[in-house]
Amino acid sequence: MVKKTVSTEEKIIAAAKKVFILKGIDGARMQEIADEAGINKSLLHYYFRSKDKLFDRVFSDSFIPVVKTINLVFEKFQDIDSLVEGFVRHYITMLRENPYIPHFIIHELNRNPDRIVEQIQSSSVNLNRIMEIISKDVEGHKLRPFKPVHVLVNIVALCVFPFVARPIIQGFLLNDSETEFREFIEERTQHIISFVKSAIFINHP
Amino acid sequence: MVKKTVSTEEKIIAAAKKVFILKGIDGARMQEIADEAGINKSLLHYYFRSKDKLFDRVFSDSFIPVVKTINLVFEKFQDIDSLVEGFVRHYITMLRENPYIPHFIIHELNRNPDRIVEQIQSSSVNLNRIMEIISKDVEGHKLRPFKPVHVLVNIVALCVFPFVARPIIQGFLLNDSETEFREFIEERTQHIISFVKSAIFINHP
DNA sequence: AATTGATTTAACCAAACAGTTAAATTTAAT
DNA sequence: ATTAAATTTAACTGTTTGGTTAAATCAATT
Numbered sequence: 001m002v003k004k005t006v007s008t009e010e011k012i013i014a015a016a017k018k019v020f021i022l023k024g025i026d027g028a029r030m031q032e033i034a035d036e037a038g039i040n041k042s043l044l045h046y047y048f049r050s051k052d053k054l055f056d057r058v059f060s061d062s063f064i065p066v067v068k069t070i071n072l073v074f075e076k077f078q079d080i081d082s083l084v085e086g087f088v089r090h091y092i093t094m095l096r097e098n099p100y101i102p103h104f105i106i107h108e109l110n111r112n113p114d115r116i117v118e119q120i121q122s123s124s125v126n127l128n129r130i131m132e133i134i135s136k137d138v139e140g141h142k143l144r145p146f147k148p149v150h151v152l153v154n155i156v157a158l159c160v161f162p163f164v165a166r167p168i169i170q171g172f173l174l175n176d177s178e179t180e181f182r183e184f185i186e187e188r189t190q191h192i193i194s195f196v197k198s199a200i201f202i203n204h205p
Numbered sequence: 206m207v208k209k210t211v212s213t214e215e216k217i218i219a220a221a222k223k224v225f226i227l228k229g230i231d232g233a234r235m236q237e238i239a240d241e242a243g244i245n246k247s248l249l250h251y252y253f254r255s256k257d258k259l260f261d262r263v264f265s266d267s268f269i270p271v272v273k274t275i276n277l278v279f280e281k282f283q284d285i286d287s288l289v290e291g292f293v294r295h296y297i298t299m300l301r302e303n304p305y306i307p308h309f310i311i312h313e314l315n316r317n318p319d320r321i322v323e324q325i326q327s328s329s330v331n332l333n334r335i336m337e338i339i340s341k342d343v344e345g346h347k348l349r350p351f352k353p354v355h356v357l358v359n360i361v362a363l364c365v366f367p368f369v370a371r372p373i374i375q376g377f378l379l380n381d382s383e384t385e386f387r388e389f390i391e392e393r394t395q396h397i398i399s400f401v402k403s404a405i406f407i408n409h410p
Numbered sequence: 411a412a413t414t415g416a417t418t419t420a421a422c423c424a425a426a427c428a429g430t431t432a433a434a435t436t437t438a439a440t
Numbered sequence: 441a442t443t444a445a446a447t448t449t450a451a452c453t454g455t456t457t458g459g460t461t462a463a464a465t466c467a468a469t470t
Contacts, residue, residue, distance in 0.1 A: 008446080008447090022316075023231070023316070024229060024231060024232075024312075024316070026228070026229060026231035026232040027229075027231040027316070029426090029427075029428090030427080030428065030429085031427080031428095039447075039448090040447075040448060040449080041428090041429085042430090042431090042447080042448070042449080042450095043446080043447055043448075045428085045429065045430080046446080046447080049429090050428080050429075051428070051429090100315075103311065103312070103315050105373075106308065106311075106369050106370060106373075107229075107308070107312050109372045109373060110305075110308050110369075110371075110372060111227075111228070111229070111232070113372040113376070127377060127378060144399075144403055146396065146399070146400065147392070147396065149378055149379075149389065150389075150392075150393065150396045150400070151400075152378070153366070153367060153374060153378070154363055154400060156366070156370075157362045157363055157365075157366035157367070157370075158359055158362055158363070160362075160366065160370075161358070161361070161362035161365065161366050162358060162362070164311050164315075164369060165311060165361075165362075165365075166315075167314045167315060167318040168310075168311075168314060169358060171318070172332060173332060173354055173357070173358070174354075184354065184355075187352070187355075188355065191351065191352065191355045194349075194351070195351065195355070195356075195359060195404050196404070198349060198403065198404040198405070199400050199401070199403040199404035200403070213416080213417090234456090234457075234458090235457075235458060235459085236457080236458095244417075244418090245417080245418060245419080246458090246459085247417080247418070247419080247420095247460090247461090248416080248417055248418075250458085250459065250460080251416085251417080254459090255458080255459075256458065256459090
């Protein structure tokens with residue numbers, strides 16, 4: 001009565017994640033999640049009383065790694081140079097492992113913006129830190145006079161966008177080829193780093 | 206039997222657009238669309254036989270202005286300088302007027318990538334053109350040696366991302382204030398133009 | 411005035427679906 | 441062997457929903 005408990009719960013979470021991401025909360029069917037997990041609907045409700053409760057769990061489980069990634073980088077690096085590099089590298093790596101998370105988060109966030117509020121408060125990310133670093137380097141004439149908020153949004157946008165717009169990019173620009181998309185992402189880490197540095201540094205090779 | 210026909214159809218389309226964008230295709234209810242349009246369900250089905258057909262119509266109606274915007278700019282401007290400026294200006298303007306279109310398109314595109322294929326073919330956008338222009342200027346040592354595809358994706362990403370990630374940006378970075386978000390978008394056009402030019406031009410002030 | 415299409419009313423159907431229940435069966439721990 | 445939890449089976453409930461139907465009313469055209 002202990003051994004398989006965790007395993008089944010994990011199986012359910014994994015299955016639910018897959019289905020929720022693929023179909024969204026409204027498109028997802030409890031039966032489909034049960035099938036995907038290799039169990040039946042009764043057991044599914046036995047573990048998670050309702051669809052909503054199950055979704056909440058999957059959502060927070062998906063949200064946490066994103067926040068973790070950000071905090072990790074912020075604590076590790078201090079100067080703008082390594083901060084940009086570290087941020088982009090960690091972010092793209094995380095996205096490559098969880099390519100559907102951005103769309104998932106964005107979609108459910110747009111549908112139910114309030115749900116995120118708790119998540120935000122419970123996992124406080126210190127975004128002000130990177131903005132202060134940018135501010136200082138702007139004052140020190142090391143960086144061009146861009147507003148820190150925009151620079152921050154830019155970096156995230158450059159990393160995340162290809163993953164939420166993948167069908168468009170792959171279909172329009174990359175001959176509808178999965179291989180080309182993988183290559184595209186592969187070379188993108190270095191590209192973003194160069195692109196951002198070229199943009200923000202006053203003296204750049 | 207002619208006068209109000211168009212008007213009612215338009216009312217339905219507008220209502221459907223609103224509901225579909227807000228709730229997604231699965232979350233949308235035909236009754237809600239009818240209510241929103243100020244008619245009843247029977248009439249709704251009288252105009253559009255099924256939810257799917259109605260959705261198809263709304264989707265193509267939403268997709269066309271995006272493509273129109275792009276083509277317009279591409280035909281008008283030739284050199285990279287005015288192309289970047291024109292593209293960003295037109296794109297942000299269009300997005301300000303239709304802030305929910307990106308999320309709508311991206312969401313339904315991820316859920317049903319095939320649906321877009323017809324749209325793509327029927328509204329051929331010539332993206333190669335901007336890529337060729339970038340290529341030439343890279344060869345002419347006017348631009349840094351970035352791959353054109355990435356530069357193109359970057360520009361679109363910088364414009365579009367704030368609109369799909371609005372709840373996050375507004376909540377995390379802008380004190381949850383609508384006013385601040387509007388200001389943010391206001392100043393963003395100029396920011397993106399400067400940011401991109403700084404990044405790509407070898408000699409930039 | 412007669413016709414025709416637009417719109418409403420209201421009732422209805424069948425399918426899908428979240429969630430429940432209760433009894434039976436299996437599995438593992440003691 | 442007993443016990444208790446995990447899991448299955450299977451039938452069921454209540455509701456929501458997309459879609460239909462048919463008759464009635466309204467509005468404009470002829």
